[in-house]
Amino acid sequence: MRLTQGAFSFLPDLTDEQIGKQVQYCIDNGWAVNIEFTDDPHPRNTYWELWGQPMFDVRDAAGVMFELNECRKTYKGRHYIRVSAFDSTHTWESLRLSFITDRPEEEPGFALERQEVDGRSIRYTTRAYAANRPEGARY
Amino acid sequence: MDAVIDDPNIVPDAKAPVPGAIDLRAEFSSSGLAEVFDQLDRELVGLVPVKQRLREIGALLLVDSARKRFGLEAVSPTLHMSFTGNPGTGKTTVALRMAEILHRLGYVRKGHLVTVTRDDLVGQYIGHTAPKTKEILKKAMGGVLFIDEAYYLYRPENERDYGQEAIEILLQVMENQRDDLVVILAGYADRMERFFTANPGFRSRVAHHVDFPDYSAGELDAIGGRILETMNYRMDAGAQEAFRRYIDLRMLQPHFANGRSIRNALDRARLRQANRLFNAERPVTADDLVTLTAEDVLASRVFSGGIDSYPPLHPSN
Structure with a gap:
């Protein structure tokens, strides 16, 4: 399953x-460009490793x-790599653009887990199949 | 969405019609190059061979871009340069102009100049040099990297010197990313010669060797005039006469640094002028404030056989 995070991912x-x-567009706007990578594709994994x-x-x-x-x-082929641009101007002080540049060949996708709690209530959670294996050996 | 989106199917220039003939003269003036060269002629005294070389490089790049428009694919020329010459002959000033010229010609994308010396490239301990050098190279991409006193990078007396590592990274980037940055090495002629002999890789990758000649007395006088003009000073007739004699004497002395010596001499003359006005104990006029007199120049130690520098050099030097 193709990971769709950040801009241009469709x-x-x-x-x-x-x-x-x-990247040149980001630089021309005065944003600081970062290169980040990770092998944990979970959408809540906000902070990737900084290169x-x-x-x-x-x-x-x-x-x-x-x-x-x-x-x-x-890291190519084994990790996701993305480029992000940070705008340091006052009141922004956050990322303005982020997009994935490289992804592993095989993207196994996510499992949806249903947890039955409190009678008939169900809690949902997603888990990346890749995360079953230890860090560094996932792809 | 905060991003530029371009259609990959639209390739600019692909449908531009092939022109019948290109007027190089018109190209020359429309690219703004004429203006840069005029400015170069106006603002830099002397340096005839250097200006000639810059014009040649400009012409080559112009012809190359004309060839490209006819669909003749030209290999992008190597533009790494080495500037050699004695102290104070204007190497850094010309490097700055070079960045502008290359930018006007569209050869470098940004046209900024990053000036570095050995300290900025070479680290202090193992593993420190490569990131430092790469950091500088990244900063210079799209512009011109000017390495002042480049021969310091190579220290033959210390075989564990990290300079060699910086040289290897530099060479690799100079070769592989010729489109992304232009490297200019500068230094004194004899030491640069030794540097190139010890690093044959550099010699073959640096296409243009530009030698900066020493200035003649007349040129130095003209340089002095320009410097004073920018500082809003002028010399009266006596001072001009004295200054010419000063230049003649100073040129024969050791540690003469061309334009830089002239600037220093003028700075010291200003110092004496200020002192003279201060001790005169009378109100000064605007005219007094801008005029250097013969007395300010003649007080120099050069006229009494010494060297005009501080601290005074030992006479045996």
């Missing part, structure tokens, strides 16, 4: 050229693409 995967253009540091002083998308390629060398 579109086909972006090419490097398209990623570069999105390197947020790139506050990079002026051109080529610098970000350089780091993205470094990150791919280590």
Whole structure:
């Protein structure tokens, strides 16, 4: 099941050229671009691992693409990788854009668990199949 | 949605008609290059071979972009450069202009200049150098990376020096990401020569070696005039005469640093002028405040056989 988190996730995967253009758009707006990765695809897993540091002083998308390629060398195929852009201006101080750039080949998807509680009530929860295996060995 | 969305099916330029002929002159003026070169001529004194070289590079890039419009795919030229020359010959100033020229030609996307020295690239302990160098390279992408006193990167006397690591990363990026950044190495001619001999990889990757000649006395005088103009000072006739004699004497002395020596000499003359006005014990006029007199220049130690610098150098130097 294809993971749909962040922007563009219902579109086909972006090419490097398209990623570069999105990144340049973020930089031109003065946002700091981050590269993040994880192998826990649960939607509530908000904080992914940060690759390197947020790139506050990079002026051109080529610098970000350089780091993205470094990150791919280590994690491509085994982890999700996403690019996020942080707007530090007052009253925003939050992410303005985030999109997945790389995903594992096989995405097993999520299980829906029903928990029967308090008589006829049911609580629902989702669990990623990938999370059954230990961290680092999921994909 | 906060993002640019472009249709992958629309490729710009693909349908642009192939022109019959391209007027290079018109291209030259419409790209704003003419303006940059004019400014270069106006604001930088002398440096004829350097300006000539910049024009050649400009012409090459212009022709390349014309070729591209005819559908002749040209390999993007290597533009890494080395600037060699004595202290104070304007290497940094020209590097700044270079960034602008390349930006106007569309060769670099942003046209900013990142100036670094060994300290910014080389780390202090194992594993520190690579991230530091990469950080700088990332910052410079889309612009020009200017490495001042580049020969310090290589220290043959210490074989465990981390400079070598920085050099390897630099070379790799210079080769693989030629479209993303232009590296300019600068330094004194003799030491750069030794640096290139020890690092043959650098020599072959740096296409343009530009040598900055020393200034003649007349050019130095003109530089002094420009500096004073920007600082809102002027010299009276006596001071100009004295300043010319000062330049002639100073040029023959050791530790002469071309434009920088001139700037320092003028700074010291301003110091003496301020002191003179202060001790005069009379009200000063606007004219007094902007005029340097012969007395301010002639008080220099250069005229009594010394070297005009502080602290005074030992005479045997």
